[in-house]
Amino acid sequence: xxxxxxxxxxxxxxxxxxxxxxxxxxxxxxxxxxxxxxxxxxxxxxxxxxxxxxxxxxxxxxxxxxxxxxxxxxxxxxxxxxxxxxxxxxxxxxxxxxxxxxxxxxxxxxxxxxxxxxx
Amino acid sequence: xxxxxxxxxxxxxxxxxxxxxxxxxxxxxxxxxxxxxxxxxxxxxxxxxxxxxxxxxxxxxxxxxxxxxxxxxxxxxxxxxxxxxxxxxxxxxxxxxxxxxxxxxxxxxxxxxxxxxxxxxxxxxxxxxxxxxxxxxxxxxxxx
Ligand SMILES: Nc1ncnc2c1ncn2[C@@H]1O[C@H](COP(=O)(O)OP(=O)(O)O)[C@@H](O)[C@H]1O
Ligand SMILES: [Mg+2]
Numbered sequence: 266x267x268x269x270x271x272x273x274x275x276x277x278x279x280x281x282x283x284x285x286x287x288x289x290x291x292x293x294x295x296x297x298x299x300x301x302x303x304x305x306x307x308x309x310x311x312x313x314x315x316x317x318x319x320x321x322x323x324x325x326x327x328x329x330x331x332x333x334x335x336x337x338x339x340x341x342x343x344x345x346x347x348x349x350x351x352x353x354x355x356x357x358x359x360x361x362x363x364x365x366x367x368x369x370x371x372x373x374x375x376x377x378x379x380x381x382x383x384x
Numbered sequence: 385x386x387x388x389x390x391x392x393x394x395x396x397x398x399x400x401x402x403x404x405x406x407x408x409x410x411x412x413x414x415x416x417x418x419x420x421x422x423x424x425x426x427x428x429x430x431x432x433x434x435x436x437x438x439x440x441x442x443x444x445x446x447x448x449x450x451x452x453x454x455x456x457x458x459x460x461x462x463x464x465x466x467x468x469x470x471x472x473x474x475x476x477x478x479x480x481x482x483x484x485x486x487x488x489x490x491x492x493x494x495x496x497x498x499x500x501x502x503x504x505x506x507x508x509x510x511x512x513x514x515x516x517x518x519x520x521x522x523x524x525x526x527x528x
Contacts (some may be wrong), residue, residue: 296493299491299492299495300495300498300501301495302505303432303436304432306481310392314492316491316492319403319526320403320492320493323407323408323410323411323435324435327407327410327435329428
């Protein structure tokens, strides 16, 4: 599923639109420890986290993840967002908890697969 | 006659406790490696290993220096600091072991996975450390 389509189907607000909203996502990774994320997240995945410091930008850039989704309505400061913009990252925030967001993404991806299978 | 091997050298200062610019050395190295057209998975391995070593110098050692030398078939990344050294390297290498301060933990650091991550992603990793004098981590990444 393309990022922009996913965003249109779940409650979230784009804080920083990155260079590639048409990027295809295959899943997600939920964790608030940077060393785990940088080593484990895949480039087609959305990173679900409550972290919002500038280090999130560094880790998302290094790991080339598809998007950072801040959960629990976490916001990001303007200077951090401008750095994210420089790096071409996409950052969104959702009022959902990390668990709810993961479930929601998973359901959307599954629903799309089922539809694709029927066609 | 042996031809001299041409290499590219990069050097970066790592400032102590500078959480804002943390990862810049790795990010710049990643760009340089991408530019020469290496396999993205090799670039990613190098970037992750270097990031962890860079962050350790920033968090645990009051800063340091990163030296990168790119050879035709591999890259050597060396991160050196004059920090407190690591008293027990075997312990430090254990997944989950961390002495990171609370301020670092609050920002998502201190998982105790940095050194294990370097080992996982590097083709070779060497730690030279003397308590009271400093630590040098040398990382080798092969391109093929
Ligand atoms: N450059 C360094 N200087 C001093 N101590 C270090 C250095 N690098 C690592 N250490 C020690 O090894 C521990 C484990 O490091 P690491 O696996 O990267 O985990 P973390 O950085 O999350 O604590 C650190 O908590 C610290 O005690
Ligand atoms: Mg570390």
